[in-house]
Amino acid sequence: MGSVVTARVRRSAAAVVTASAVAVSAVLAGGGHAAAAEGSLEGSTVGSSIVTQGPVQPGAVDPFYDTSGVAPSRVGEILRTQPAPYSGILGNGSPGLPTSVDKIMYTTEDADGKLTPVTGYVLEPTVPWHGEGPRPTVVIVRGTVGQGDHCAPSRNWPLDGQPDPVYTGRTVNLEGNYDMMYASQGVRVVVTDLIGMGTPGLHTYMNRKDQAHAMLDAARAARELVESRGGQFGKVAVYGHSQGGGASAAAAEAQPEYAPDVNLVASYASAPPADLxxxxxxxxxxxxxxxxxxxxxxxxxxxxxxxxxxxxxxxxxxxxxxxxxxxxxxxxxxxxxxxxxxxxxxxxxxxxxxxxxxxxxxxxxxxEQFIGNGTPQVPVMIVSGRYDQNVAYDQAKVLARAWCAKGVPVVYRDDILPPLSTYNHVAQAVSGGAFGIPFVIDAFHGRMPAQPTVCTNFDGNLGSSAADLSSAVSSLPLSSGLVPPGVETGMSSGTQGSGRL
The missing domain is CATH 1.10.260.130 (434 Repressor (Amino-terminal Domain))
Structure with missing residues (x-):
């Protein structure tokens, strides 16, 4: 009974930490609606009032995910699409967000070389991309959501009028706020459910090839969808925290051989489980x-x-x-x-x-699931938490050093949060993202990491207090415009804060 009570306390505290981080995210996105997130606790809904049903339960049947009669023929092909209601953390008024997205079923190749259907969703921003070239795309894998089909990101908030993640207890889906961050800058967002999550078969959690391929083929599927509608497809980045960080790191390694046709320009890997x-x-x-x-x-x-x-x-x-x-x-x-x-x-x-x-x-x-034997051909940011009690700290730093030894431009950061008991891992999804998102945006603009930030900081010389987090947020070098006008910013690369850190 004690462990159950402890788990409840931990989940509630994690919800508070994450909701507070969401408030910071809202400010960074330029929406200025931090107060809307502060009330996002048990018994309330975080965002829109369009909630029409309870959370998807184990065993719930949705014909969209039925793969009978589906015959995959090549990686990255769109097998099925379906519009789905969508609402961000701030409701339908969230900057850059549409009220509907495309659920997709597409083809990927599993670790055994077999073509298999996988699902996800594509969010097309409502604001233009102001950089050079066509609108870029970020492919995201969420942190660990579970192994049951009903846990799939495309079957949870912010899609289909689902209750918000704090209300349902599925707080990892608060990472749906990444959608808002990128969409507000005109960046297309693709979220993949990964193999066996939603679709028939068991989710092959942390399988290196399965996750890498699903991410890269999600980019190919988005390209097919965009071009089928007469659009042009631009640069791609991969992004993730925890399980998503491992998937992003694996995708960066796999891309040169598996998906050279994907115009990958950056990878962000927060708390990547590189050594299982x-x-x-x-x-x-x-x-x-x-x-x-x-x-x-x-x-x-x-x-x-x-x-x-x-x-x-x-x-x-x-x-x-x-x-x-x-x-x-x-x-x-x-x-x-x-x-x-x-x-x-x-x-x-x-x-x-x-x-x-x-x-x-x-x-x-x-x-065979070890990440670090390959060589990414794009800049990578890795963030690892000294106080992370879940994903081991040093193994992510080993990955960064291994890639640096191969000439990969790695920007390594210790997470800037102070000790938060068991909550550092979940909170890093946002504290790391405060640096990872501008890193990706800068890559889309063609800006490489500043040389002094590449393959350094391995001694953990970054800030460690709550004040440092506040300083980092206020001094972020968001040359891409992720903060409202007038907010102080740091240097120019999108990879480090000002000298106050």
Whole structure:
């Protein structure tokens, strides 16, 4: 009972942290509507009054996601579209946001080389792009939303009149505010659900190739959609935090070989799980322990031989957990498995990491998800949190150093937030984004990171207090116009704050 109460307290506190960050986001977007976000707590709705139904529940059927009769023939093809009502954090008055978006079903190639349908949505801004060339596109993968089909971003707020994320407990969907940030600058937004999320089959959580391919093929699908309507398609960036950060990093590595036709210009990876063994060791016993079940289930899909290993070593509690999490969203696992250690899931008082080390096939499968062996051909920003109790801090810095050694222009930042107990990971979705979004916008404008910021800051010499966060927000070098006129800005590259940091 204590763990359930603790989980509830943590979720409520995380909602407060995130809602406060949303207020900062609203100011950065130039909307000046911070007060609208401050009341976004339990029992209220964050944005629009168009909520028409309860949250999508496990087992809910939506014919849009039915793939029977669908015959994929090439990567990036649009298989199906459907308009969907859309409302941002500030309701229908959010800057740059339409009241309807396109849900899409498109084709990607999974890690086994099989063509498979995947879903998502495309948001076309209502304001023009003021840079050179056609309107650019950012492809986003959200932080961990879950493994159940009903957790898919395209089946949750801000689409289809769904209740807001705080009301439903699916707070990760507050990352839908990225839509507002980019759309206000005239940037097209594509959010992919990833393989097996919404569509038939199990979501292959943290599979490196699956996630990279789904992101890059989402860009191809958006291009096909735009060109089919007589438009021109421009530059592309990939963006994400947590699971999304890993997907963005993997996509940057895969693009030169897998999708050279995608005009990728930047990648932003916040808290990327580049080394799953280190991340597993760090997250085991935390409020997000349940995501380890997502990983195991996803590995069993792509590596069927692991099924026998798991079955021979899993405890009754572990077997039950692995089955249950297949139909859970992130808030569900936080409630159910907060503080649980994988020793409770594995016979013989072993952690999952220890078990993997005993079986070469298991270790090899996990090692194949390692990010850092490839070489991105575009500038990358990586943000890692010193106080992140979920995704291990040092492994993201190892990734940054590895890419730097290969000549990749990496802008590395420690997250600027002070210690916030268990909440640093979720809050970094916004505190990191305060630097990541202008980094991407600058790339769309053809501005490369300033040389002094490339492959530096590995000693963690950035600010660490709440005052530093305020200073960073006020001094952001948002040369792309992400702040209202008159707000003080820093230097010119979109990659660092002023000398006050």
């Amino acid at each position: 063994i280190k991340v597993q060791d760090n997250i085991d016993g935390s409020d997000l322990s349940g995501v380890i079940g997502f990983v195991v289930n996803g590995l069993k899909v792509r590596y069927p031989e692991l099924g026998e290993i798991i079955e021979a070593n899993v405890s009754p509690a572990g077997r039950d957990a692995l089955e249950k999490v297949t139909n859970m969203c992130t808030n569900d696992i936080m409630r159910e498995y907060d503080g649980v250690y994988t020793r409770e899931w594995i016979n013989g008082d072993r952690t999952l990491g220890e078990l993997a080390n005993e079986y070469p096939a298991a270790r090899d499968a996990i090692d």
